Amino acid sequence: MFVSESLNINEQGHLTIGGLDTTALAAEFGTPVIVYDWDGVRRNCRRFTESIDRYYGGNGRVLYASKAFCCLASCRLAHEENMGLDVVSGGEIYTALAAGFPADRLYFHGNNKSEQELAYALDAGVGAIVCDNPEELARISRIATETGKTARLFLRIKPGIDAHTHDFIRTGQIDSKFGFALETGEAMKQVKKTLASPGVELVGLHCHIGSQIFDTKPFVEAASVMMGFIADIRDETGYVVPQLDLGGGFGIRYTEKDDPIPLDRYMEPVSDEVRRVAKERSVPVPFILLEPGRSIVGAEAVTLYTVGSVKEIPGVRTYVGIDGGMGDNPRYILYQAGYTVLNAAKAGEPADDVVTVAGKCCESGDLIQENAPIRRVEAGDVLAVLSTGAYCYSMASNYNRIPRPAVVKVEGGQASVIIRRETPEQLIENDV
Numbered sequence: 001m002f003v004s005e006s007l008n009i010n011e012q013g014h015l016t017i018g019g020l021d022t023t024a025l026a027a028e029f030g031t032p033v034i035v036y037d038w039d040g041v042r043r044n045c046r047r048f049t050e051s052i053d054r055y056y057g058g059n060g061r062v063l064y065a066s067k068a069f070c071c072l073a074s075c076r077l078a079h080e081e082n083m084g085l086d087v088v089s090g091g092e093i094y095t096a097l098a099a100g101f102p103a104d105r106l107y108f109h110g111n112n113k114s115e116q117e118l119a120y121a122l123d124a125g126v127g128a129i130v131c132d133n134p135e136e137l138a139r140i141s142r143i144a145t146e147t148g149k150t151a152r153l154f155l156r157i158k159p160g161i162d163a164h165t166h167d168f169i170r171t172g173q174i175d176s177k178f179g180f181a182l183e184t185g186e187a188m189k190q191v192k193k194t195l196a197s198p199g200v201e202l203v204g205l206h207c208h209i210g211s212q213i214f215d216t217k218p219f220v221e222a223a224s225v226m227m228g229f230i231a232d233i234r235d236e237t238g239y240v241v242p243q244l245d246l247g248g249g250f251g252i253r254y255t256e257k258d259d260p261i262p263l264d265r266y267m268e269p270v271s272d273e274v275r276r277v278a279k280e281r282s283v284p285v286p287f288i289l290l291e292p293g294r295s296i297v298g299a300e301a302v303t304l305y306t307v308g309s310v311k312e313i314p315g316v317r318t319y320v321g322i323d324g325g326m327g328d329n330p331r332y333i334l335y336q337a338g339y340t341v342l343n344a345a346k347a348g349e350p351a352d353d354v355v356t357v358a359g360k361c362c363e364s365g366d367l368i369q370e371n372a373p374i375r376r377v378e379a380g381d382v383l384a385v386l387s388t389g390a391y392c393y394s395m396a397s398n399y400n401r402i403p404r405p406a407v408v409k410v411e412g413g414q415a416s417v418i419i420r421r422e423t424p425e426q427l428i429e430n431d432v
């Protein structure tokens with residue numbers, strides 16, 4: 001059953017989020033609209049920050065991976081919750097700074113940061129840059145030296161862990177565009193180069209093995225490998241790397257098939273392994289960073305659409321046409337991502353139909369879900385897609401010149417717009 005701390009069914013049998021009726025929200029704000037239970041997002045932030053206290057004695061920090069859902073409101077929330085922010089572009093840095101986020105808690109990621117982005121980040125005074133490749137190391141060292149600054153660096157390491165998840169969201173294995181490989185000696189070489197480069201300070205190592213991972217084992221293995229590498233670096237160079245960023249990737253529930261592990265069941269074995277290797281190799285336990293994105297925002301939002309047509313093709317399938325699609329949620333066309341879809345006004349009634357939910361773009365692949373069980377819908381009904389809080393709005397496009405949807409938060413039982421619906425005028429704003 002989909003009922004959670006954020007989602008419920010009211011007396012009329014309607015789906016609610018943050019205690020508010022989704023059919024009323026659709027009527028008030030129009031569709032398509034993405035609605036967040038903001039109290040739920042805050043609750044997730046606290047779960048992570050409290051776990052740093054519990055498992056690392058407070059000697060660590062949680063960075064919200066802003067790419068999951070980046071806007072002024074999400075950056076402000078991360079600031080209010082005393083988190084850091086993982087940013088991957090000049091645009092995300094700009095958004096964070098515009099939200100009043102302190103620059104020294106920004107961690108700048110990316111596998112190909114431009115010269116301008118690096119200069120901007122250094123000028124803004126970001127807390128750290130996560131360096132991905134040798135050319136970038138040289139670039140950062142040069143810009144920092146020219147501007148009389150010292151860049152605090154993490155090195156992104158591929159720990160050689162193969163997390164079992166979709167190919168496009170696996171990042172820890174050797175065949176990945178991200179970071180320096182450990183097993184080839186490339187990573188050690190870059191550590192030595194960093195230690196010898198002017199204008200940079202090596203403050204940490206970073207790994208992120210992938211996303212939507214349900215197993216604790218790859219996380220424990222990654223922590224083990226990274227701690228071993230910290231000890232190897234100490235042995236070879238005498239330098240003790242003070243910080244270790246273990247990345248994000250914690251899985252959430254999209255459909256009944258997904259069984260997310262409670263945070264403690266991940267934190268405990270990972271922190272045990274960090275301490276075990278620290279003891280075995282006589283290195284101090286580093287300051288630990290975590291970078292959850294999906295698990296902060298993903299399950300705390302629903303997208304509400306209006307059904308425009310129901311096209312039954314006898315013996316084939318039934319297409320339900322909605323007023324959004326790949327423009328506001330490209331995850332099915334990208335990864336064949338699973339989703340739970342509901343008839344918002346009959347959320348409490350059992351499914352009696354199996355449908356393919358199709359978007360309105362001129363692409364046959366513009367689907368939200370295929371063969372999804374649902375309580376029969378007809379034109380005019382509100383259709384809710386669950387767990388759309390991560391990598392939907394942030395990946396949204398204007399394909400077919402469809403304006404991006406509005407985004408609403410529900411906080412303390414009050415709904416308010418956090419991102420306005422895009423207008424047709426905005427669509428031609430940059431056209432000349």
Ligand SMILES: *Cc1c(COP(=O)(O)O)cnc(C)c1O
Nearest residue numbers: 065208211248249291292293294
């Ligand atoms: C995407 C990403 C994250 C967040 O991943 P989630 O699966 O959303 O938790 C964290 N760190 C890095 C470097 C990433 O690229």
